[in-house]
Amino acid sequence: xxxxxxxxxxxxxxxxxxxxxxxxxxxxxxxxxxxxxxxxxxxxxxxxxxxxxxxxxxxxxxxxxxxxxxxxxxxxxxxxxxxxxxxxxxxxxxxxxxxxxxxxxxxxxxxxxxxxxxxx
Amino acid sequence: xxxxxxxxxxxxxxxxxxxxxxxxxxxxxxxxxxxxxxxxxxxxxxxxxxxxxxxxxxxxxxxxxxxxxxxxxxxxxxxxxxxxxxxxxxxxxxxxxxxxxxxxxxxxxxx
Numbered sequence: 690x691x692x693x694x695x696x697x698x699x700x701x702x703x704x705x706x707x708x709x710x711x712x713x714x715x716x717x718x719x720x721x722x723x724x725x726x727x728x729x730x731x732x733x734x735x736x737x738x739x740x741x742x743x744x745x746x747x748x749x750x751x752x753x754x755x756x757x758x759x760x761x762x763x764x765x766x767x768x769x770x771x772x773x774x775x776x777x778x779x780x781x782x783x784x785x786x787x788x789x790x791x792x793x794x795x796x797x798x799x800x801x802x803x804x805x806x807x808x809x
Numbered sequence: 810x811x812x813x814x815x816x817x818x819x820x821x822x823x824x825x826x827x828x829x830x831x832x833x834x835x836x837x838x839x840x841x842x843x844x845x846x847x848x849x850x851x852x853x854x855x856x857x858x859x860x861x862x863x864x865x866x867x868x869x870x871x872x873x874x875x876x877x878x879x880x881x882x883x884x885x886x887x888x889x890x891x892x893x894x895x896x897x898x899x900x901x902x903x904x905x906x907x908x909x910x911x912x913x914x915x916x917x918x919x920x
Contacts, residue, residue: 794900
């Protein structure tokens with residue numbers, strides 16, 4: 690059974706930083722592109738960032754480029770996203786998503802998410 | 810404002826068919842056959858229902874089907890069931906920054 694388990698969410702002050710982690714199991718993690726997608730409370734889905742299976746390429750939404758960094762460690766079956774210069778607009782549930790093997794789409798399988806709250 | 814436009818809500822009676830539209834542009838929906846659809850049940854993570862416009866992942870009911878015409882993609886749910894009540898989101902790859910975009914989501918209500 691495929692599982693993606695996110696961690697690292699919590700309350701952070703405006704301007705602060707946070708690193709989210711996502712551990713995958715039940716899949717050959719190194720075969721797949723991985724993504725982070727977020728959902729603000731009561732709002733829709735927003736793609737945040739993606740990374741190829743070998744970390745050769747990363748891709749970011751305009752709204753987070755320069756503030757967020759996606760990375761992965763295939764030996765640990767883990768993908769990360771580092772969040773910096775956080776504002777209230779970054780408050781959301783952040784989902785880790787397994788992508789395809791050689792395409793940026795679709796988003797094949799989703800974790801349960803971790804909540805990031807930016808507030809003073 | 811989302812990059813792709815979906816109706817906020819669609820409703821239908823048990824057993825009926827409904828169609829959800831997803832309007833994009835020549836940079837996304839109209840440019841690639843890379844539209845996908847996701848179902849999000851209340852309080853749950855999204856689930857892939859349709860990819861590459863018309864393809865269904867293993868395990869997804871054949872009551873769900875996708876299509877595309879020009880810059881508009883559509884998801885049709887036939888034989889509507891009570892557990893189809895959920896939010897549905899479309900997504901597409903876009904040439905604008907080579908990124909991925911979602912629609913604003915459509916709440917499906919089964920009457």
